[in-house]
Amino acid sequence: MKYLSILFTMAICITVNGQTIIGQWETFDDKTKDKKAIIEIYKTKNVYYAKIVKSFVGEKDAICETCTGTKKDTPIIGLVIIENLKKDGDEFNGGTILDPENGKTYKCYLELINKNKLKVRGYLGISLFGRTQYWSRKE
Template sequence: MKNIFALIILLFSVSSHAQTIIGQWETYDDKTKEKKAIVDIYKENDMYFGKIIKTFIGPKNALCLKCEGSKKDEPMIGLVIMEHIKKNGDEFDGGTILDPETGDVYKCNLKLINKNKLEVRGFIGISIIGRTQIWKRKT
């Protein structure tokens, strides 16, 4: 009986871990499908944030030249591009995402497609006007 109970706890912990957006995600160019960066999504005060931990385009010491405010001229590595995302049922929303190439900030929705694919939608105003990317979990 103890073994069955332990197995149930193990399966529950594995399945709940598989449903998290926390971790490292590879981002890709919409058109060329080339890998652009690795973003580390983490949780802080019941909200989710994402920061660039590696880039595959441009120089390794690139700065966010088009960003505004406190992020202007900050290094791309370590730059927080996703902020204040909250879990809302099966989706994550309520926050923003920064496009460091343009400096534009968009509202953001995230949806875990499966344990290794994350749908990232950045949009202006209503969610119809925007774009969606699929990020892949770094393994």
């Protein structure tokens, strides 16, 4: 019984201290460092997703013209860009990330660097060929 109590207390501490990827994150342009969007990461059952909740680029009612399939011509705000991630040790992987600027989908993994910094890696094939961004937790 003590063991379960300790685990429960640890789980509460991790959530309280922000040691979770769930929440809102700010993204920035790789070159200009301007803020691009606010992304909300959420969990359904044991699977993680992320959607755009605010964009600082383009029109307020912009749509994803470059997307394909069911996401083609859908509004950027509310667009799910990360799908099917699962926690695997210190990483979250096995999912995909959509780049709404070019409509391409990549494999991805996330790693919480600290409570306010998230490493986001999108890649093709093996993780050597891809791009890494660092997102900041929205305060």
